[in-house]
Amino acid sequence: MYQYPKIGIRPTIDGRQGGVRESLEEKTMNLAKSVALLIESNLKNGDGSPVECVIADNTIGRVGESAACAAKFEREGVGSTITVTSSWCYGSETMDMNPHYPKAVWGFNGTERPGAVYLAAVLAAHSQKGLPAFGIYGREIQDISDNSIPEDVAKKLLRFARSAQAVATMRGQSYLSIGSTAMGIAGSIVNPDFFQKYLGMRNESVDSTEILRRIQEGIYDQEEFEKAMEWTSTYCKVNEGTDDNRPEKQKDRAGKDKDWEFVVKMTIIIRDLMKGNPKLKEMGFKEEAIGHNALLGGFQGQRQWTDFLPNGDFSETILNSSFDWNGIREAYVVATENDALNGVSMLFGHLLSNRAQLFSDVRTYWSPESVKRVTGKELTGKAANGIIHLLNSGATTLDATGKQKLNGMPAMKEPWNINEEEVKACLRATTWSPANRDYFRGGGYSSTFLSEGGMPVTMCRVNMVDGLGPVLQIAEGWTVEIDPDIHDIINQRTDKTWPTTWFAPRLTGKGAFRDVYSVMNNWGANHGAISYGHIGQDLITLASILRIPVCMHNVEEEEIFRPSAWNAFGMDREGADFRACGNFGPIYK
Numbered sequence: 144m145y146q147y148p149k150i151g152i153r154p155t156i157d158g159r160q161g162g163v164r165e166s167l168e169e170k171t172m173n174l175a176k177s178v179a180l181l182i183e184s185n186l187k188n189g190d191g192s193p194v195e196c197v198i199a200d201n202t203i204g205r206v207g208e209s210a211a212c213a214a215k216f217e218r219e220g221v222g223s224t225i226t227v228t229s230s231w232c233y234g235s236e237t238m239d240m241n242p243h244y245p246k247a248v249w250g251f252n253g254t255e256r257p258g259a260v261y262l263a264a265v266l267a268a269h270s271q272k273g274l275p276a277f278g279i280y281g282r283e284i285q286d287i288s289d290n291s292i293p294e295d296v297a298k299k300l301l302r303f304a305r306s307a308q309a310v311a312t313m314r315g316q317s318y319l320s321i322g323s324t325a326m327g328i329a330g331s332i333v334n335p336d337f338f339q340k341y342l343g344m345r346n347e348s349v350d351s352t353e354i355l356r357r358i359q360e361g362i363y364d365q366e367e368f369e370k371a372m373e374w375t376s377t378y379c380k381v382n383e384g385t386d387d388n389r390p391e392k393q394k395d396r397a398g399k400d401k402d403w404e405f406v407v408k409m410t411i412i413i414r415d416l417m418k419g420n421p422k423l424k425e426m427g428f429k430e431e432a433i434g435h436n437a438l439l440g441g442f443q444g445q446r447q448w449t450d451f452l453p454n455g456d457f458s459e460t461i462l463n464s465s466f467d468w469n470g471i472r473e474a475y476v477v478a479t480e481n482d483a484l485n486g487v488s489m490l491f492g493h494l495l496s497n498r499a500q501l502f503s504d505v506r507t508y509w510s511p512e513s514v515k516r517v518t519g520k521e522l523t524g525k526a527a528n529g530i531i532h533l534l535n536s537g538a539t540t541l542d543a544t545g546k547q548k549l550n551g552m553p554a555m556k557e558p559w560n561i562n563e564e565e566v567k568a569c570l571r572a573t574t575w576s577p578a579n580r581d582y583f584r585g586g587g588y589s590s591t592f593l594s595e596g597g598m599p600v601t602m603c604r605v606n607m608v609d610g611l612g613p614v615l616q617i618a619e620g621w622t623v624e625i626d627p628d629i630h631d632i633i634n635q636r637t638d639k640t641w642p643t644t645w646f647a648p649r650l651t652g653k654g655a656f657r658d659v660y661s662v663m664n665n666w667g668a669n670h671g672a673i674s675y676g677h678i679g680q681d682l683i684t685l686a687s688i689l690r691i692p693v694c695m696h697n698v699e700e701e702e703i704f705r706p707s708a709w710n711a712f713g714m715d716r717e718g719a720d721f722r723a724c725g726n727f728g729p730i731y732k
Contacts, residue, residue: 147188148222148311149195150304151244152179153212155228155237155261158204167230167256171202173290174227174251181292182304189473189497191559194308197221206236213241222311225249225300226265226276229287230256234265240274243314243343243730245307245688247277249296253285266707275706275727277303277684302704306685309494310730312438314343318483319417319435322351322443325480329607330668331441333483337613340729341689342487347435349416351448357412362431364411364422367468371407374468378567379457384576384591384640392580399577402586406457410467413442413458414475439490441481445583453587454578455479459538460590463489465499465558466541466566473558474499479538484605485670488615492603492674495681497557501673502538503644505531505602508663509633518632525596525647526623529659533602533644533673534637536582536589543644543673544572545595545622553595553622555675576640593634594644596624601678602646605691606667612729615686617679617696618662618671620648644673649697656697665695680704690724693717 154175157163179196186194197219199212216224224239229251239246246269250262262280269276281296292300318338324331338344357363380403386393394402415423419434444455461467462475476493478486479502489500510529511522522530545553546568547561556565574591602618623645634643648662655665679698686693687705694717703716705723712719712726 145190146220147192147194148308148314149197149220150182150308151212151216151219151221151224152196152198153224153226153239154199154202155226155232156202156204157230157232157256158236164204168202170229170287170290171227174229175199177290177292178225178227178249178300181297181300185301186304186308187497187557188308188312189494191557194304203237204232209237209240213239222314223304223307225304227251228261229253229258230261231258232261232265234261234268238265238268240272242274245303245310246274247279247300247303247307249279249300251285252281252283253287256287270708270711273727275708275723277704278707279303299704302681302684305495305681306688309491309685310688312494313490316438317345317347317436318486319437319440320346320348320443320481320483321354321413321416321440322448322481325443325445325482328480328482328669330482330484330670331443331480333481334607337607340732341613341691343731344438347437349435351443353416354409354412357431358405358408362412362423362428363408363415364420367411367422368408371411371468372404375403375407378570379573379575382571382574383588384574386577387640388577388580394577394586398586402453402588405453406587409453409455410458410461413440413477414462416440417475439476439478439486441478441483441486443481445480449583449585449587452585454536454583454585454589456536456578456587456589457575459502460541463499463502463538463540464542464569465561471558471561471563471566473497474540474542476500477538478502479535482670484607484668485672488603488605488672491682491685492601492672492678495678495685496674496676498555498675499540499542501533501540501543501644502535503533503671503673504535504669505663505666505671506534506637507532508660510660514629514633518629520626520629522625522629524623525621526625526645528647528650530623530625531646531648531659531663532633532637533646533671534641535670536578536638536641539590539642539644541569541573541590541592543594543642544569544592545598546572553598555598579638579640582638589640590642591640592642593630594622594642596622596645598622598675599677600646600673600675601682602648602671602673603682604666604668604671613691614667614694615682615691616667616694617682617698618648618656619677619679619697620646623647646673651697655695687720687724688730690727690729692721692724
């Protein structure tokens, strides 16, 4: 079982014995316990377990106690820290000095003891020492006897903790490339320096022929394969779509059945390559049983694979969904076309939300005028200003059908909140169309569905820029429903066998969000990662921890939370983000 990192809580205190420290011990430790309870009651890891907190054995008043706390945190597997105090403390003696831990400080806003003064002093020390920290300072004064956490403080504590846990979870994990660069796509030119220095991850790579070897030599769990085929026949094969290929390119029934068996084996093997499988050790394949410790992966597919073998659409779709033949589970993160940068973007959304992620082409902007010209009808509702067609053959999770429900509305939920009927509804909404053999000469099956409208979603993308490094783009908006006649006409113009999501970004009237066209025109690559929920503010906090500047977003300014050192880099907040990230550089450099 994977051991998730923990969050360390550091209760700091005025170290002066003889009346001062003694009067603060209980108060300070109670604040630490309140923070731990807040986090453990509200945040979960990907498997549904609560995010665990570790509190220092005692309050920290001098450097020796800081060192003892640091040693405990190393033993306990802490990955980030929150320092809590209700009083003045000796800043440079009590601060967290671990360069790899994301760190925050909450200075209790009370007048009896100057916790806010310590907050300001220690944040200055963090900035001066090049160890940026998030400052948390409540708006309202609290009485010394009040150990509650105000709503504004709780909001920042949880935002930091959620993002810090994501950063710590990535550290030490791997990205697995299956194959190499797909069709000249820049994102699939995997940059190991980016993974190592910015994310603390390593890169693993296997040739696509490893899948063929394992199929041909039977290096997969045969019993699981039988179980998977029964499930696939019941819920997927039964929904096989019409073969729209030209007659001479259509496979016969035996060929199609063979493809079903192939793609199911392929799905099992890709998962085993990422995570390992103890069953393989029982079968005598000790090396293959280990896996690549991959938190995420990518499958090249096009074109060397898909020119003569079934495509990866089924495998990518099922792995990226929150369920398969083994039941409801945490979604894997697998990037189509080995687009590692979009895979990382999906990983950010997954770790922040614990939900499955969409991988899609940011394919087409449809203006209201173009829709009216082509279809004779008008867009309405949230689609009225135009829509972006998210469409791609590949890793569009079945969760994106919108057949899961939250308060009666279409949703994509955490796996522990999904029920069996919702799984079946997602599967019923999906047709498995024989692949377009002009695109995919080897055949296979593409998932075909239309996402329900009304889901709040956030699209993001990491891009690499020479001389600048990684930058992050964010666009919050909604999935939208359009007139079925409009959908039928414009969806047919690309490839009707692929899954479609109609996206309307939230507009601000300025910059890249002046209108829908500007969002499309400013998007930095052909792919985007889409997460359920408006999580742009969390993505901004996460990016600042990783020193990745945000070049485009439509998040309200009051929701933005970055380390306090960013305030020193100018009054324009977004320009300051670039300057601060460039100044401090990646965490793991």
